[in-house]
Amino acid sequence: MAKTEVNVSAVIDAGSLNRYQIGVFFLCGLFLIMDGFDVQSMGYVAPALITDWKIAREALTPIFMSGLVGLFIGSMVFGMVGDRIGRRRVLLGATVAFSAFTLASGLATSFNGLLVIRFFAGLGLGAILPNATALIGEFSPKRIRIATMMIVTNGFTVGAALGGFLAAWLIPQYGWRAVWYVGGLVPLVLLVPMYLWLPESLQFLALRRNDTREIGKWLKRIDPAAQIDATTRFVVPETRAPGVPIAHLFAEGRAAATSLIWVANFMNIVNAYFVASWLPTVVRDMGYSTSIGVMAGATVQAGGVIGTLAIAGLVARVGFVPVLVACFAVETVAIALIGQPGLSLVLLFTVSFLTGWGIFGGQPTLNSLSATYYPTDLRSTGIGAALGVGRCGAIIGPGIGGAMLGAQWSNESVFYAAAVPAAIATLSAVLLAKAMDGAGEPKAAVLARH
Secondary structure, three states: OOOEEEEHHHHHHHOOOOHHHHHHHHHHHHHHHHHHHHHHHHHHHHHHHHHHHOOOHHHHHHHHHHHHHHHHHHHHHHHHHHHHHOHHHHHHHHHHHHHHHHHHHHHOOOHHHHHHHHHHHHHHHHHHHHHHHHHHHHOOOHHHHHHHHHHHHOHHHHHHHHHHHHHHHHHHHHOOHHHHHHHHHHHHHHHHHHHHHOOOOHHHHHHHHOOHHHHHHHHHHHOOOOOOOOOEEEEOOOOOOOOOHHHHHHOOOOHHHHHHHHHHHHHHHHHHHHHHHHHHHHHHHOOOOHHHHHHHHHHHHHHHHHHHHHHHHHHHHHOHHHHHHHHHHHHHHHHHHOOOOOOOHHHHHHHHHHHHHHHHHHHHHHHHHHHHHOOHHHHHHHHHHHHHHHHHHHHHHHHHHHHHHHOOOOHHHHHHHHHHHHHHHHHHHHHHHHHHOOOOOOHHHHHHHO
């Protein structure tokens, strides 16, 4: 009996967005919100922890760095694992892990204990974003894929922003431990709907397992009219990449673009985690209250949320590169202004907002670029590797910040120094246009350039 081939990518691309896909995106958005909340939680807890444990602010640097080392390893390793065993399995396992260790963070009674706990929490947290971004892209019709990925993955920044506002209320009322209790319990509750309703990537299933029954079950929810029977064979217009996945990121003409994506991620995330880790504490030391410091940190995240929503539609029209250049250029100027002496409260919140617009508006754009540039068999690896390299910057950013503060650098000098990575990210984005030569760019943007 002749086999009937069904291209699952073509079915998704040709269809309209239905309630089932929206439900998948909603679930992904919810656990990305909690991922963002937990990743940024240490920065919000830091000022109160310093006071409670009576330690110098720079003494917290090893704890910041241990969590970020975990994020780095989690992004690199579990991005590749997601391309081998599936996005769903990694997302469920990672959510259990980071929930448990976030709860344990709230129970910590010693410096060394918290240092170890934050490392293992970081491992779980690092697995979420690359696999969720890949899954969202693989369930999105092509014509709205970029906007969908940017809007849904913006949940990470939403969680970080909400975490700041929630921490500003929780800490004075219930103490710093309450931030981690909330951050650990909510994902555990979300595990039940995730387990019941979160699907596996259909492209992954067709490429890796060719599980006809499972693919058919999920595909019928996207296209109820799809003709599926015992003769159906599901395919994708790609081949499996043999060997070590990360090596293929530099094959087939991708080396220059991959390198520039990594540089831009590294430089942008240096600033993302420097600001997230130290801004609340530095603002407090500028003479404001702890709550104002935490609110300034949350304003950075809010700028990223609004920035991402504002620019999501632009990418389809003008392309990734112009949007990235604009974001990183805004970031360069705004972050240099944060530490100016005599900065009024209004200006403080304004430049904090614009800093977030550049950093956290640019990061989902970079992640979406990776998701569209790499094929299915390298997608989680490509996103995870770029984020992993970026999270090397996350390790360095708080460390450099702690060293500068420990050396009694002025606030003005600290934030001038932070503008340098933003300027390098801007240059990397400019060079990406030639390195990509339209690959991964929306068709409309490529046509506009040519």
